Amino acid sequence: MSAPVITNIEIRACRGGDTLNSRDAVTAVQLPGGSRPDFTVVTMTTSDGVTGTSFGFGALDAKAAAAALSQVKPFFIGRSPFDAAKNMKEFELFDRRWNHVPIYAYAPFDNAAWDIVGKMAHQPVYKLLGAAREKVPLYVSSMFLSGPAEYVEQAMQVKAKGYKGYKLHPPGEVSLDIACYRAVREAVGDDFTLMADPVIAYTYEQALKVGRELEKLNYRWLEEPLLDVNFNGLRKLREKLDIPICGTEVLAGAHYSTAHCIAEGIVDIVRTDVSWRGGITAVMKTAHVAEAFGVQCELHTTIYHAMEQIQLHPSLAIVNCEFFETLFPFDDFEFGTKSKLNIQDGYVMAPVGEGLCIDYDWDFIDAHTVATL
Template sequence: MGLKLKQKAGEQMKIVDIKMMAVEIPVIPLTEGGIAPYRGSQDKIGTTRTNSLIFRVTTDEGIVGWGEMNAIMNWKVTKALLEDYIKPLVIGKNPFDINGIMREFAPVYNPQLNTKCFLAAIETACWDIMGKAANQPVYALLGGKIRERIDICYCTGMMEPAELKEKARQVKEEGYRTLKTKGGVDVLKDIRRAQALREAGGEDFDIRVDMNQGYDTLQALRYLHGVEELGLQYIEQPIGVNKFDDMKSLRSRTTTPIGINEDCYIPNNLLRAVTEGCIDVAVVDFEPLGGLSELARIAAIAREAKLALAHHCGWDMGVKLAAILHATSAMPAFSYPMDSTYQAHGDDVLTERIRIADGSFLVPEGPGLGVEVDEEKLQFLAVQ
């Protein structure tokens, strides 16, 4: 009876308030066992602190849902989008009507502008609200989990080969079985980095390298030939987006699996990459896709195509991480370990951090996202 009453109440529930808070946390330095400064092929300086936007969505029944996303361009632009564009279309809506809310933001005349990505955090908060109203975890609303834990791919930035070798030894000793590093600047040095990782990790250690579109096609081919015997798990987005013919050609010339990431956020690119035989794996993130509902759509395409998926990491704090764990625990296509920097974050916005055991995240239990945000800590970590 209690569940039915909650569900009935949910049918009439309305969103009455949306608050957004910018927070910043330190990244643990390499010298202390962490990963800072973390540098990729597109970074001029390494990351030592990271920030996120935390959303608090309140309903007229007093249920609060939490969401998280990265800033769009910068804090001022994102705040203006929230106040002038998002709030007028979302406040007053039923959080159970996610399809209706997202439909308000579907572009008609400007299809190249994926406005739904602005809603990812609010969509997450709606899932949190629905779970709390129904007294069910989000993974149950998504059909039920098929995994009790999600394996972690420990993400590191670009380092010298000797540093990377030492880091790989540490990561393996801590129980992680997969490591991801960056590349895409210098082919020969990138090959030496991969060799150092294989030497330090051994044969039972998975390695993936993200080039962030850093190579042209000839450089990518040279790299792939240089690492052919190392048995890498996959190479992520070695060349620029929309280069389907070149990606297919690269794939035909190597036994090293090839994946995409940035291509996944351009409408229809993932489907085209699959149908044209360009890739072996896709790395996706629900935030730029536009929410967990969009992630489920992509996961259904991948499952039908028998394409393995891994979830991307955007310096996610505990709120977004919890949403990722609920979603990927319930979607069969996510058969690869998820990228994560969370283990090297110096703090979090949650009262209790998400648990890690034997190199895996434990899926949070409890209604909604199953995590509790520490609102005092939000104020402490706030960026003015």
């Protein structure tokens, strides 16, 4: 009996909004929340009829994102879903020879292949990766709000729900940001975990000032204060500050670039995820590299709950990852699946089922599909 190979791949470009209109990029890039983002969906079918599916990043325009994914599609036709390491290694050459797809293009294919593998093994993927635990502490992250009162209100909601932490994506102006950081700490008390993620809003000098304030406020980490490729600036911050510097979530090169950042002392905590950084296979490689150096590898939100359900699998198989992250509130991101994250007492519980254990809402996906490649 011959081993199954991938014989068909469907890529869908999907609008988040019910009107199916594209969004104005200048407005959308502010990320204020209040609307569903665009998304893509990749479905693979094997020679013996087994399917695997993964959501993918939709960027600010799902049609553009799907076009990028279409450049990966021919690579996987005829390949075995079981050959994750081989596929990832050989894709390096395929991509280097004048393809150069965006960092989010490979992941949905890798994830969908893992879905197939789990279904054929009749096991959830996290068990095949090597389970480390059956639940993960949840923290949630804000969108970009207007000021202290809005962050305080949200943080108090989060604490009341029993979640294990809250991360601020602050407005981006130093004095206002510090006011937000202070107000939230005062509101939630000293024993609740807080993080700060300004998403490259600061100069080096501003980041140093904010970092020292966050140390006084006992924030858990300062994330991406400067661009991830600003290696010199990040290293200087790490040397000057006691608060851990967290980064690497948007670096190309997955485990290769992360290894460089660890070895060169650029950040204290590294980031990866199953959307922007190569899928499940690359996430596990990155986490293992970090583990060998004694470094925490915190998984970055994938935005969509349909992908957070995928990310849960490596989260349950990584020993050097403390938390599970989602954006808050859930309303804008919890769509496209009938299955939901099982959150109990502030923990995300292990899924039950085979493969990625996701029950997709195909009626929703069909209604929001604007192109199929």
